[in-house]
Amino acid sequence: MRDIPSSEITPEAVYLSRRAFLKSMGILTAGAGVLAACGPALVPTSTSDPSGEQPSAGATTDELGDPLNTYDEITHYNNYYEFSTDKQRVAELAEGYPTSPWEIQVGGLVHNPKTYSLDDLRKFEIEERIYRLRCVEAWSMVIPWLGFPLHKLLAEVEPKAEAKYVRFESVYDPERMPGIRQNPWYSWPYVEGLRLDEAMHELTILATGLYGKDLLPQNGAPVRLVVPWKYGFKSIKSIVKIDLVAEMPTSLWMAAAPNEYGFYANVNPEVDHPRWSQATERRIGELGRRPTLMFNGYEAEVAHLYAGMDLRVNF
Ligand SMILES: Nc1nc2c(c(=O)[nH]1)N[C@H]1C(S)=C(S)[C@@H](COP(=O)(O)O)O[C@H]1N2
Numbered sequence: 001m002r003d004i005p006s007s008e009i010t011p012e013a014v015y016l017s018r019r020a021f022l023k024s025m026g027i028l029t030a031g032a033g034v035l036a037a038c039g040p041a042l043v044p045t046s047t048s049d050p051s052g053e054q055p056s057a058g059a060t061t062d063e064l065g066d067p068l069n070t071y072d073e074i075t076h077y078n079n080y081y082e083f084s085t086d087k088q089r090v091a092e093l094a095e096g097y098p099t100s101p102w103e104i105q106v107g108g109l110v111h112n113p114k115t116y117s118l119d120d121l122r123k124f125e126i127e128e129r130i131y132r133l134r135c136v137e138a139w140s141m142v143i144p145w146l147g148f149p150l151h152k153l154l155a156e157v158e159p160k161a162e163a164k165y166v167r168f169e170s171v172y173d174p175e176r177m178p179g180i181r182q183n184p185w186y187s188w189p190y191v192e193g194l195r196l197d198e199a200m201h202e203l204t205i206l207a208t209g210l211y212g213k214d215l216l217p218q219n220g221a222p223v224r225l226v227v228p229w230k231y232g233f234k235s236i237k238s239i240v241k242i243d244l245v246a247e248m249p250t251s252l253w254m255a256a257a258p259n260e261y262g263f264y265a266n267v268n269p270e271v272d273h274p275r276w277s278q279a280t281e282r283r284i285g286e287l288g289r290r291p292t293l294m295f296n297g298y299e300a301e302v303a304h305l306y307a308g309m310d311l312r313v314n315f
């Protein structure tokens with residue numbers, strides 16, 4: 001999609017096919033009014049949906065034709081170990097978690113280190129991206145995110161030539177996060193990493209919302225990473241720090257169990273987890289199981305990043 005010229009005079013056919021293409025990829029700019037420059041765009045207005053209404057997104061399916069998960073499913077079945085290891089309790093424990101004001105410090109091997117406020121993040125053009133999220137535990141959802149490509153933020157800070165990886169850190173707040181106190185053996189704060197070319201890929205986004213609304217705390221408000229071709233644990237929530245680094249960062253999961261969770265964590269039906277098969281998955285809301293797709297169905301877009309690599313070694 002980077003190669004599509006944005007010339008001033010776009011013939012209608014080209015425009016329509018571009019729209020159709022972006023739509024087929026689940027990529028369309030959010031409609032006017034959604035996270036527009038005005039209003040408290042990144043500040044959640046409430047932590048529950050008192051009306052119980054199902055909000056709507058720009059499409060009802062992903063590009064493969066599979067339906068979106070409901071807002072209730074996406075906001076009430078969560079992995080966020082800082083709050084709880086019980087997926088169905090995260091929403092209540094995270095309710096009211098303060099996510100404004102917020103700062104992300106972006107630094108390390110960059111020419112222009114910068115601390116981003118919520119107002120700074122609101123200046124990026126927000127797009128809707130309908131992505132599959134495939135957890136390493138072999139369940140999955142289809143989620144209509146709002147966000148912007150991470151490469152746009154990285155371009156502003158200008159990575160130095162020595163920068164080879166990006167390291168992300170989540171907020172560490174044991175006073176307000178009972179899961180940190182209950183699981184002290186993990187190497188908090190939650191840390192994740194990407195190779196720089198993975199971080200620069202057009203599909204890699206910083207998400208600020210879903211279903212046309214700002215993120216709720218349980219989904220990683222006010223801003224989290226989403227890398228759709230990798231297992232869900234790479235999509236780190238509630239980010240406070242991003243560093244460009246020379247060496248491969250050690251993630252919380254690599255530190256916890258290096259034989260089970262590698263750095264790459266690309267969705268791969270042929271490389272099983274030591275304790276379970278990754279060949280199939282349970283789509284939340286469906287009966288039975290469905291086959292897991294190579295790179296979670298994004299093989300055409302990302303396979304070139306791993307050309308010549310042994311994906312069993314680099315799991
Ligand atoms: N900080 C932090 N980020 C996290 C996690 C976590 O426990 N803490 N869990 C990860 C895992 S395992 C998954 S599957 C996704 C779940 O995202 P969701 O709850 O928004 O669906 O978040 C990821 N990001």
Ligand SMILES: [Mo]
Pocket residue numbers: 079134135136137231232233
């Ligand atoms: Mo996960």
